[in-house]
Amino acid sequence: MNSGMTIIVKTVTRITVWMILLYGIYIILHGHLTPGGGFAGGVVLALALLNVLLAYGRSYTFQWLRLPWLEHVESASALLYLVVGLLGILWGGTFFYNFISKGSLYHLLSAGTLPILNIIIGLKVALSLFLVVWVLAEARTSKGDAA
Numbered sequence: 506m507n508s509g510m511t512i513i514v515k516t517v518t519r520i521t522v523w524m525i526l527l528y529g530i531y532i533i534l535h536g537h538l539t540p541g542g543g544f545a546g547g548v549v550l551a552l553a554l555l556n557v558l559l560a561y562g563r564s565y566t567f568q569w570l571r572l573p574w575l576e577h578v579e580s581a582s583a584l585l586y587l588v589v590g591l592l593g594i595l596w597g598g599t600f601f602y603n604f605i606s607k608g609s610l611y612h613l614l615s616a617g618t619l620p621i622l623n624i625i626i627g628l629k630v631a632l633s634l635f636l637v638v639w640v641l642a643e644a645r646t647s648k649g650d651a652a
Contacts, residue, residue, distance in 0.1 A: 508561070508564055508565065509559075509561040509565065510559070515560050515561060517560075518560035521556070522553050525552065525556065529546045529547070529550035529552075529627070529631070530546065530627075531546075532546035532627075533550075533624055533627035534620065537616035537620055537623065538615070538616075542623050543622065543623040543626025543630065544627075546623070546627045546630075547629065547634070549631075550627065550630075550631035551630065551631045551634035555638055557569065557570070558642070575632050575636065576632075576636060579628070579636060582625050583629060589618055589621060592604060604617070605617040605618050605621075
């Protein structure tokens with residue numbers, strides 16, 4: 506049995522998911538210069554992963570994304586966020602002290618630790634949202650409901 510949606514939906518997903526992922530990464534990386542940031546970019550990344558889940562089904566998504574690995578990255582992202590905050594204490598005496606050079610105004614590397622925090626938050630939000638939907642989908646199908 507072929508899981509997922511029609512070949513048209515799968516083809517469109519195969520083409521667009523990379524553009525959606527790229528746009529999410531753009532929002533995360535430019536969050537300190539333009540509207541957006543870790544949360545907004547993370548939501549876009551999660552929607553790209555959910556698009557794959559809807560188009561291809563659970564079994565393909567489980568193999569393609571290696572969900573146990575994603576669970577570990579999602580858990581580690583909270584720890585990384587805390588580590589950046591603690592590094593601020595070590596170098597500046599306050600939690601989340603900006604210990605990286607701020608660079609030139611309006612350049613990509615012009616915000617010190619903020620881009621690093623945006624990346625960590627983007628990973629946390631993207632993987633958390635995706636994994637919550639994954640668990641809800643698994644809970645629904647394990648009760649015997651028709652999917």
